[in-house]
Structures are given as structure tokens and as C-alpha cells.
Amino acid sequence: MSVLKKLAILMRSSVREIGESVVDANATRIYEQEILDAKHNVAQARGDLTGVMAKEMQSAREIERLRGEVARYEALALEALTKQQDTLAEEVAGRVAELELELDEQTKAHASYAVQVARLKELIKGAEAKIREHERQIVMAKTTESVYRATRSIADSVDGTGSKLLSAKESLERIRQRHEDLSDRMTAAEQLEREVGSKALEAKLAAAGIGPDADRRASILARIRARAETSVASGGADKPAVSE
Known part of the structure; x- marks a missing residue:
């Protein structure tokens, strides 16, 4: 043919x-x-x-x-x-x-x-x-x-595999993934700030006892002890009056 x-x-x-x-x-x-x-x-x-x-x-x-x-x-x-x-x-x-x-x-x-x-x-x-x-x-x-x-x-x-609800579910999943990614990025940024930023440096200085706030706790405690000793020496004159 x-x-x-x-x-x-x-x-x-x-x-x-x-x-x-x-x-x-x-x-x-x-x-x-x-x-x-x-x-x-x-x-x-x-x-x-x-x-x-x-x-x-x-x-x-x-x-x-x-x-x-x-x-x-x-x-x-x-x-x-x-x-x-x-x-x-x-x-x-x-x-x-x-x-x-x-x-x-x-x-x-x-x-x-x-x-x-x-x-x-x-x-x-x-x-x-x-x-x-x-x-x-x-x-x-x-x-x-x-x-x-x-x-x-x-x-x-x-x-169906190409259904509208399935497509909507996929869209929702992508939104969730973006939100999770954004949250992870913010968490990572905070962590990075703590590790290498100015806050990390201040924390290291405070831990080493350097800086204006290094011995603030000790100073406050010494001040309170001095007031207590003065009160004892004056016979309790500095004690607050107790209302009858």
C-alpha cells in the first residue's frame, strides 16, 4: 500500500x-x-x-x-x-x-x-x-x-490531586512554612545578638566583674549591712515605729 x-x-x-x-x-x-x-x-x-x-x-x-x-x-x-x-x-x-x-x-x-x-x-x-x-x-x-x-x-x-481544597491546603502549608522561617530567623538573630552583638559583650564584661554594674549587688548589700549596724549601735532608734 x-x-x-x-x-x-x-x-x-x-x-x-x-x-x-x-x-x-x-x-x-x-x-x-x-x-x-x-x-x-x-x-x-x-x-x-x-x-x-x-x-x-x-x-x-x-x-x-x-x-x-x-x-x-x-x-x-x-x-x-x-x-x-x-x-x-x-x-x-x-x-x-x-x-x-x-x-x-x-x-x-x-x-x-x-x-x-x-x-x-x-x-x-x-x-x-x-x-x-x-x-x-x-x-x-x-x-x-x-x-x-x-x-x-x-x-x-x-x-482530586489537582483539587481546589488540596491547592488551598498547599497554600496554607506554604504560609506556615514562611511564618516558621520568619520565626526561626528572628530567633537566630536574637541568638546571634547574644553571642556576638553588644549584649554579648556587656554580658561578658559583667561576668568578668568589669564595668559600672559589675559590683552593684555587693554595694547594695554593703549599704544595707551598714544601716543594720548603725541601727544596732543606736539602740534600735532607727527601727520603724510600731503603731499601737
């Missing part, structure tokens, strides 16, 4: 697959349109039925008219015979024969119309029943499709 033929087959296959995908994606709309087309066809059939029924009624009236004419001409032929008008009676009999032939044709036509009417009524009745069933099915199909869309939406929002 030549390359061009293979390419042609490939193109036909691609067109078929695209067509099938389009049909599948719009199956509900196509189904609904098919139902509308069927209802339109039934409406046309109803119009045809009314036309056939009208023909049936017209043929019934024509049959009654012909029967009346046959009866009238038979009476005239009888009257002609009673008056010895044999030639005229034969002519009237010929007219009766023509009317009877026409009556036979009308009777056959009427019977045919009756059959067609009955058949069309049955077909329309069956078609309308099927359309009602399809309309119920399309309602169910639309409802099911709505449920599937809602389910898919919930799944995409909650359960």
Missing part, C-alpha cells in the same frame, strides 16, 4: 474519531433534537391524517348521494315500464348501471380511506407513546448528567 493511501486512511480515521468525540460530547443535545424532530414528524402525520379523514368523510357523502341517485333512477325506470316506455326504461337502466359502477368505486375508495385512517391513527398513537417515553428518558439523562457534573465538581474541589 502506498504512503498516500495510508495517509488518506489515517485522515479518514482521524475525521471519524473527531466526529465520534463531538457526537459523544453533545449526545444529550443530539438526543433532544432527535425527539423534537420526531414530534415534528408526528405533527406532519397528524396533518396527513386529517386530510385522509376528510377524504373518507367526502367519500361517505358521495356514497350516500350515489345511492340516492340509484334509487331515484330505478324508480323512474319502473315508472317508464309501467307506462309502456320500454326504450326510455332501458336508457334509465343504463344510467343506473353507470351510477352503480361509480358507487362501487366510491365504496372501494371509502374502504381504502378507512384502512389508511386506522393505520395512521395507530402509528401516531405508537409514535406519541414512544416520544413520551423518550422525553422521560431525556429528563432522566439531563438529571443524571447534572449529578455527574456536580460529582465531578466536588471531586475536583475535594478529592
Whole structure:
């Protein structure tokens, strides 16, 4: 097989697959349109039925008219015979024969119309029943499709790997990580300040007893002891008075 033929087959296959995908994606709309087309066809059939029924009624009236004419001409032929008008009676009999032939044709036509009417009524009745069933099915199909869309939406929002809630959770996790990183940075900065900053130097000086605050505790304690000794030497004169 030549390359061009293979390419042609490939193109036909691609067109078929695209067509099938389009049909599948719009199956509900196509189904609904098919139902509308069927209802339109039934409406046309109803119009045809009314036309056939009208023909049936017209043929019934024509049959009654012909029967009346046959009866009238038979009476005239009888009257002609009673008056010895044999030639005229034969002519009237010929007219009766023509009317009877026409009556036979009308009777056959009427019977045919009756059959067609009955058949069309049955077909329309069956078609309308099927359309009602399809309309119920399309309602169910639309409802099911709505449920599937809602389910898919919930799944995409909650359960799927690319769901919105999962994405929100990831966003929250990134915020927490930034906060933790910021907290760690602040803690590290304080620790670094204590170790190598000015506070670290002051702490080292105080620990070595260097600086204005190095012996403040000892000075305070010495001052308190001096006051205590003075109080003892003065006989407790410096003691605070106790209210009676």
C-alpha cells in the first residue's frame, strides 16, 4: 500500500474519531433534537391524517348521494315500464348501471380511506407513546448528567490531586512554612545578638566583674549591712515605729 493511501486512511480515521468525540460530547443535545424532530414528524402525520379523514368523510357523502341517485333512477325506470316506455326504461337502466359502477368505486375508495385512517391513527398513537417515553428518558439523562457534573465538581474541589481544597491546603502549608522561617530567623538573630552583638559583650564584661554594674549587688548589700549596724549601735532608734 502506498504512503498516500495510508495517509488518506489515517485522515479518514482521524475525521471519524473527531466526529465520534463531538457526537459523544453533545449526545444529550443530539438526543433532544432527535425527539423534537420526531414530534415534528408526528405533527406532519397528524396533518396527513386529517386530510385522509376528510377524504373518507367526502367519500361517505358521495356514497350516500350515489345511492340516492340509484334509487331515484330505478324508480323512474319502473315508472317508464309501467307506462309502456320500454326504450326510455332501458336508457334509465343504463344510467343506473353507470351510477352503480361509480358507487362501487366510491365504496372501494371509502374502504381504502378507512384502512389508511386506522393505520395512521395507530402509528401516531405508537409514535406519541414512544416520544413520551423518550422525553422521560431525556429528563432522566439531563438529571443524571447534572449529578455527574456536580460529582465531578466536588471531586475536583475535594478529592482530586489537582483539587481546589488540596491547592488551598498547599497554600496554607506554604504560609506556615514562611511564618516558621520568619520565626526561626528572628530567633537566630536574637541568638546571634547574644553571642556576638553588644549584649554579648556587656554580658561578658559583667561576668568578668568589669564595668559600672559589675559590683552593684555587693554595694547594695554593703549599704544595707551598714544601716543594720548603725541601727544596732543606736539602740534600735532607727527601727520603724510600731503603731499601737
